Amino acid sequence: MKARLAASAALALGLALGASGCSMITYQATTEKYDASDGVSVNIGDLDLRNILVVSDDGEDGTLVMTVVNRGERDATLGVQFGEGGGDVVEVDVEAGQTLVLGSKDEDEVVLEGIDAEVGGVLPMFFQYADAEGVEKLVPVLDSRLSEYSHLAP
Structure with missing residues (x-):
């Protein structure tokens, strides 16, 4: 009787470890944060910048595309500097608690x-x-070959 009980407990323990043990030693890709679109993302203070990319057909001039979420209680001015060695600076104003989508039809390029x-x-x-x-x-x-970016090249 004790042998059956011990065998049943050992079998139950073996099944439990076999069914869940792989998650103890296997890398879990779902724990990694990543950008699920074409652009990159960054957080700066109260500003969350999402899907940042530039659309250009010639590599000389480009349209900045991104979503800026201001989680703060004050209006914010985001400075964007581009190019090697710290080229020009563009400023983007975002009202408190608002989302600004650059590259949308509602916003200026x-x-x-x-x-x-x-x-x-x-x-x-x-x-x-x-x-x-x-x-x-x-x-x-x-470049503007993808249909979602076809209207964005300068």
Whole structure:
């Protein structure tokens, strides 16, 4: 009787470990954060920048595309510096608690002139907001062949 009870307990323990043990030693890809679109993302203070990319057909001038979410209680001015060695700076104003979608039909285009970037490559960009620590990102430069970006090339 004791042997059957011990065998049943050992079998139950073996089944439990066999059914769940792989998650103890296997890498879990679902725990990794990633950008699920063509662009990159960054958080700076109260500003969340999502799906940042540049659309350019010639690599000289490009349209900045991104979504900026201001989670703060004050209006914010985001400084965007682009190019090697800290080229030009573009400022983008975002009202408190609002979302701004650059590249949408509701917003004016933000054209970056003289980006000198290879289409299909990346453009170094530096994002700064108020006294929050700025962040540099390598932003993809895409062309207008994709239908969702066809109206965005300058």
